[in-house]
Amino acid sequence: MIHGIINVYKEKGYTSHDVVARLRGILGQKRIGHTGTLDPDAEGVLPVCLGKATKVCELLADWDKTYRAILLLGQVTDTQDVSGEILETREVTASIKEVYEAIQSFKGEYAQVPPMYSALKVNGKKLYELAREGKTVERKARNVQIHEIKIHEIVLPRISMTVNCSKGTYIRTLCHDIGQKVGCGGCMEQLLRTQVGMFRVEESLRLDEIEVLHxxxxxxxHMAAIDSLFSLYPAxxxxxxxxKLLDNGNELYGRQVGKQGFPGQDGPVRMYGSDGNFQAVYExxxxENxxxxxxxF
Structure with missing residues (x-):
């Protein structure tokens, strides 16, 4: 079995589940998990965990993410992107300065209402399943953090921008909300995820490339080792x-480990076996030494 993290370039048309299914076929192993959904029409970085690395899926899902997006003003859809049904079109009368200021006003923390077309669950059912049945349910706003919005180009009605944000941020919804603030509505036309934590789009691999390398x-x-995720911790x-104490997941005392890399203060450490293989994260x-x-792991 293969253990580690692959930086997959998810191509358009694939769901995150499709990527996992294809990798299971390529690699011949079942123990594979992705680190958060990426819309079928979106593309870019999707870290996928293999073998023992599936234990860190949640950790990776919590990392900040960076996206390159194109916002289309003057159009509102039911999915908040151009793939959905058009609900309304309006003329874009705002100036470039007004649009710029509206976009920048979203920097920092803001309460975002998740879209109906999303994988979030309400009473055990995914929102997009309810949406496809024509149902709309009340969704609670969640605080998300927009660390930075860099605008590359404004050629109305389109804006090209890069967004660095916290986990759980919907860029489709950000585009929709910007459109509402500008006063003409808006939706997302294009989305590329360029970074998830340490994983960058420049080093990502398409599924066909992964098959050849395998x-x-x-x-x-071309994979990240599990311990690389904890590189800031002492080894x-x-x-x-x-x-055997380590193999069984027992507590250890200072006298039972080597002096090299010994921590000087409280906190997490990478714990390696006597053969040099990474086995766990300890505190x-x-x-009490x-x-x-x-x-x-």
Whole structure:
């Protein structure tokens, strides 16, 4: 079984589930999980976890994300992007300055109401399933963080921009909300996810490329190791005579690990076996000179 994270370039037309299904066929293993949905019409970075790395799917889903988007003003749709049914069209009468100021006003924290066409669940049913049945339910606004909006070009009614934001942010909804603020409505015309945490679009691999690399036996060279996600944590190695304690996920004490990389303060550490293989994330408690397990791999 292969263990690690692949930086997949999700192409248009694929759902995140489609990507996982295709990878299961290519790699011949079932233990695969993606790190958050990306709309079928969107493309770009989709980190996929293999084997033991599926334990960090939630961690990756929590990372900040960066998108390159095109906002189309003057058009409102039921999906908040151009793939949906057009509900309204209006003339764009706002000036470039007014549009610019409206976009920049969304920087920082704002309460965003998730779209009906989304994978969020209400009473056990996905919102997009209800939407397809013609139903609309009340959704609670969620606070999201827009760290930065960089505008590349404004040629009305289109705006090209890059958005860096927190997890759970819907760029479709951001485009819709900007349109409402401008006063003419708006929707998302194009979306490319360029970064998820440490994973950048420049290093991403398309599914066909992954298949070739796997056939050549070179895929592992293009994957991120699990411990690379915790590179900021000190690295600690258990002594050989206490290896079984680590294997069983037991607590460890300072005398049971090597001195190299020993932490000087409380906090998480990368725990390696005596053979040098990464096995877990532990928390060090300085006062008790003790390590307790946080997540085993």
């Amino acid at each position: 056939d050549l036996g070179q895929l592992q060279e 600690v190695t258990v002594k050989q005579e206490y290896q 060090y408690l300085k006062k 003790r390590f307790r397990p946080m997540k085993m």
